[in-house]
Amino acid sequence: MDDAKDLVLVVEDEPQMRRFLRASLGAEGYRVREAWTVADGLREAAAEHPDAILLDLGLPDGDGLDLVRRVREWSSVPVIVLSARGREEEKVAALDAGADDYLPKPFGTKELLARLRVALRHARAGAAPGSPILEAGPLRMDLERREVTVDGRAVRLTPIEWRLLTFLASHAGKVLTHAQILREVWGPNAATQSHYVRVYMAELRKKLEADPSRPRLLLTEPGVGYRLADGPRSAIHR
Amino acid sequence: MIRPSTTVTRGRHRRRSGWAAYAGAVALVVGTTAIGAAGRAVLDVPDLEMLYVVAVLVSAVYLGRGPAVASAAVGVLAYDWFFVPPVHTLDVADLRYLFTFGMMFGIGLLVSSLADRARDAAVRAESEALRGTLLSSVSHDLRTPLAAITGAATTLRDQVVDEGTRRELVEAICDESERMERMVKNLLDMTRLAAGAVVARREWVPVDELVGAALSRTETLLSRHRVRTEIPAAPELVSVDPVLVEQLLVNLLENAARHTPPGTEVLVRASGGPAGLHLEVSDGGPGIPAGDEERVFERFHRGGRATGQGAGLGLAIARAIAEVHGGTLRATARTGGGASFRLLLPGGGASPTVPPEPDGDPGGTR
Incomplete structure (x- = not known):
């Protein structure tokens, strides 16, 4: 596995959770560092330069979201938030604060490893020179030639649909909040008009999905936002 | 709010209120007076006193404090007017009767407050019983998957099992944990909804x-x-x-x-x-x-x-x-x-509009 030696920083105060994470990450070949508080987590993040951070929100000395904001001041390391609170507002807050993904507790190993792989891949893709081809499952976008195909079938998009799909496809597998999408596609003045996104997503689904009422590609995360399914590529690893 | 499908049936305990209860109290006194008059030949004056006390007790238990006091007052007047010598006057010849009147009021107040307390206790007991049923239902539902998880996990820890059994036990742990997670989520959702803590964010x-x-x-x-x-x-x-x-x-x-x-x-x-x-x-x-x-x-x-x-x-x-x-x-x-x-x-009225965009070129050219 290409990311076998990646270093993962686990910031979690629950010893049993750390035990489980250590075991499942270790079994997958990751190196693991552990911290139990916000202060320790920040120190470890600065000193060890981890490739990814798994972060619990309820820490004894503060809110995990503070750690995300502080780390974001100097690093774009992928952060996956683990939380037992599970409310949609908190997911949105974590993602808007700069977390890359959110995993509600309880979660299974398979889910955790899949999300971690997606996050690590995005981090690497962001560092490498951009490719003009975006692929996710049956979807293929050629950014240079401005062409979209689904299973080889060409699809015509309006300019807004194109911008929306490009944004989603360049973050395939990652949840994007309504606010993030609105800022990117419509600009900062549209940040509260979440029905814009919803209407255009409905249009995109009609063009891209075999059955728009049972989407396989453009997935809804209720109350949070949207995620472009990462498709078979990550399924091979599972 | 949630429909109180399993709430206590309070109706049974609710006493009649308002003028109907007072009318009932007065009717009781009228009835007692009629019985007293009919039985005047065989009943002594102190016996009649007991009859009125019964009327006050009945009002106190079934009609509540106000009607009990009312029946004591009307009862005292009727007793005095019809039976206490000198009859057909409100004069009292013997101070002993003043004591009787006081007793009737006292009994009315005391018994009606006792009856109130008993009613409250009955309602409390019923909601306790209901809470008990809910709790036992919940704890049974949570313990069932927990028992399977504990059983499978301790078997894996304490015993040597073949590969097929191991897989089966591990599957059981995963399935039952998932089931438990669903139940806990449902219970929390239900509790939040029942407490009125949920507002629709449209x-x-x-x-x-x-x-x-x-x-x-x-x-x-x-x-x-x-x-x-x-x-x-x-x-x-x-x-x-x-x-x-x-x-x-x-x-x-x-x-x-x-x-x-x-x-x-x-x-x-x-x-x-x-x-x-x-x-x-x-x-x-x-x-x-x-x-x-x-x-x-x-x-x-x-x-x-x-x-x-x-x-x-x-x-x-x-x-x-x-x-x-x-x-x-x-x-x-x-x-x-x-x-x-x-x-x-x-619905929430007319739906909002989305600004139109110029017709897109093929391939999404900006």
Whole structure:
């Protein structure tokens, strides 16, 4: 596995959770560092330069979201938030604060490893020179030639649909909040008009999905936002 | 708010109030006087006193404090007027009778407050009993998967088992943990809804997105059913809380998956507009026994054919979510067999507009 030696920083105060994470990450070949508080987590993040951070929100000395904001001041390391609170507002807050993904507790190993792989891949893709081809499952976008195909079938998009799909496809597998999408596609003045996104997503689904009422590609995360399914590529690893 | 399907039947304990109770108290005194007059030949004056005391006691126990005092007052007057010498005057010859009057008032007050306390205790006992039933139901539902998990985990820790058994036990741990997680989530949702802590956070959402999100979440569960959707092609916006309504729909779909045999059809029909959201989930299962159309929404109610899953909260939660939106959710028998759940959520007026964009060039050229 290409990311076998990646270093993962686990910031979690629950010893049993750390035990489980250590075991499942270790079994997958990751190196693991552990911290139990916000202060320790920040120190470890600065000193060890981890490739990814798994972060619990309820820490004894503060809110995990503070750690995300502080780390974001100097690093774009992928952060996956683990939380037992599970409310949609908190997911949105974590993602808007700069977390890359959110995993509600309880979660299974398979889910955790899949999300971690997606996050690590995005981090690497962001560092490498951009490719003009975006692929996710049956979807293929050629950014240079401005062409979209689904299973080889060409699809015509309006300019807004194109911008929306490009944004989603360049973050395939990652949840994007309504606010993030609105800022990117419509600009900062549209940040509260979440029905814009919803209407255009409905249009995109009609063009891209075999059955728009049972989407396989453009997935809804209720109350949070949207995620472009990462498709078979990550399924091979599972 | 949630329908108090399992609340204490308070009606039985409620005493009659208002003028009816006072009229009753006066009627009791009139009756007592009539009996006294009829029995005057054989009854002594102190015996008559006892008759009036009985009238006051009856008022105190069954009619409450006010009517008890009223019956004591009217009783004293009637007793004095009709029976205490000198008769047909309100004069009192013997001071002893003043003591009697005082006693009658005292008895009325004391007994009526005792009766009040007893009534409160009875209501409390019933709600305690109800809470006990809920608790034992919940703890049974949580302990069942927990017992399986503990059993499997300790077997793996303490015994040597072959590979096949190991896999089986590990599967059991995963399945039962998932089941427990679902129950805990349902219990928390139900508690929040029942406490009135949930407010619908309305947003404009296309109907097909609500249905799509719920269908993706129930895909595995419904993999052996034929799922069909009937949704208008044009995106219709409705003003609802997307998280809650998706949950409601998932619960209806889970209910269908659980109570109908594999291979049968599940139909989701949805439409929306300024008038609101109309949604229907119909199945081809055994249906709902006649007369049970309301009971299926009760907390901890489990249909006869349920496969031992869940705590019987799914439909109660679904209805509570409908009510949070000021809407209704009803179950009906479907013509030709099966059950049908109909949701009606009132709308939020004219839907907002989305600014149009110039016609896009092929391939999305900007």
